[in-house]
Amino acid sequence: MVMGTVSKGNVTVVLFHNRNSLLITSVLLGLMALPSIGVVVMANPASAEKNSSNLPSKKTPDIKPSELTPSYPAAAPPPRVDPLPDERRIEERSLDVDYRVNNLLGDFAGNLWVGSWRGLSRIDPNTGKILARVSLPNVAIGALAQDKVGRLWVGSYEGLMRVDPRTSEITAQNLFLPSKRVLSLLLDKRGYLWAGTDNGLALISPDQGLIMTTLKNLPGVSANAMTLDAEGHVWVGTLDGLVRVDSAKAAIVKRIADLPGTTVQALAISPEGLIWAGMPNNLLVINPKTGAVLRSVTRLRGRNVTAVRFAKDGSIWVGTNNGLLRLNPNTGAVLDSEVAGLPSSRVLTLVPDVGNKLWIGTSEGLAWLMPKMGSAKPHLAFSRAVK
Numbered sequence: 001m002v003m004g005t006v007s008k009g010n011v012t013v014v015l016f017h018n019r020n021s022l023l024i025t026s027v028l029l030g031l032m033a034l035p036s037i038g039v040v041v042m043a044n045p046a047s048a049e050k051n052s053s054n055l056p057s058k059k060t061p062d063i064k065p066s067e068l069t070p071s072y073p074a075a076a077p078p079p080r081v082d083p084l085p086d087e088r089r090i091e092e093r094s095l096d097v098d099y100r101v102n103n104l105l106g107d108f109a110g111n112l113w114v115g116s117w118r119g120l121s122r123i124d125p126n127t128g129k130i131l132a133r134v135s136l137p138n139v140a141i142g143a144l145a146q147d148k149v150g151r152l153w154v155g156s157y158e159g160l161m162r163v164d165p166r167t168s169e170i171t172a173q174n175l176f177l178p179s180k181r182v183l184s185l186l187l188d189k190r191g192y193l194w195a196g197t198d199n200g201l202a203l204i205s206p207d208q209g210l211i212m213t214t215l216k217n218l219p220g221v222s223a224n225a226m227t228l229d230a231e232g233h234v235w236v237g238t239l240d241g242l243v244r245v246d247s248a249k250a251a252i253v254k255r256i257a258d259l260p261g262t263t264v265q266a267l268a269i270s271p272e273g274l275i276w277a278g279m280p281n282n283l284l285v286i287n288p289k290t291g292a293v294l295r296s297v298t299r300l301r302g303r304n305v306t307a308v309r310f311a312k313d314g315s316i317w318v319g320t321n322n323g324l325l326r327l328n329p330n331t332g333a334v335l336d337s338e339v340a341g342l343p344s345s346r347v348l349t350l351v352p353d354v355g356n357k358l359w360i361g362t363s364e365g366l367a368w369l370m371p372k373m374g375s376a377k378p379h380l381a382f383s384r385a386v387k
Helices: 045-054 087-094
Strands: 002-008 011-018 021-025 032-034 037-039 101-106 112-116 119-123 130-134 141-146 152-156 159-164 169-173 182-187 193-197 200-205 210-215 225-228 234-238 241-246 251-256 266-269 275-278 283-286 293-296 305-310 316-320 323-327 347-351 358-362 365-369 377-383
Touching (some): 152 182, 323 347
Antiparallel strands (some): 011 021, 032 037, 112 119, 193 200, 305 316, 316 323, 347 358
């Protein structure tokens, strides 16, 4: 064993070297063990001086870096952790533009209002030119309507708003509806506005912008679609059949349940007063007086009917989640082959006879069709073709 000391001030470091290991001891810090090295620092000045006088001063031996490398006992590797998701890809997906056109409305001035998931726009149906855009707090538009004065009512998934079409400004909003999610809007013969939500109906005074009454105990709960019959009463398509509401009393006067397919998601009334109801699996023709199903249109059996509209020529346009058809309402026969050229085969809304065109809102944008055209044409400002 070789022993040496190193002194500096009142501290003496005593080194013991045995072959390849060193031991350094200190009284000041107590014993502190390092791999192959022991350290003791002496805090007593007198003892330090005594030891330094008794022991010959020697040079500190050179220490190789490898001798100071700590060693650890063998252990199993840490458990595997799943990598974090690719944040960039998630962000890129969130920035994808949604081109859904849920609602279309032809106004009294002959313009077409387009309610999409990118906002509300007014276009000239003759040229397709965008005339105005309305800035909305929520762009998920569920329904559109125009009152007798010409004001526009916009139902979104965050409530109902009144828009002045001349200035494109919101003039009323934040009404206390049964639910904020507005699915349908209808103006009755008296000029009052009915708002259908996923939790009942509300009757609104368009002039005052105030709710007059609500109908929350609606059978079938959700007012998916509405239409007006010849007597001025409101028919409501719900999750469980049809309901007729007396528009003057805001009271339910008739219910037609147990329909094939149960859920009514599109409604139209023929010039003869018959109800055409679009269901998730068929298209039904119903006698409103008796509640009897007169016909299940053969060509639409098993198909999800999403939109039903009568045209001025007496034919009926039917949109589905897989195509667009024109039918003879008397026989249910298909008049033409399915319309080609749509941005998507999933049809969401229809408006016929605006600018001498049929306008089609789909899950991938807006298109139009004129008589004797072989296929529909997409509106480039409202489709995925142009970003």
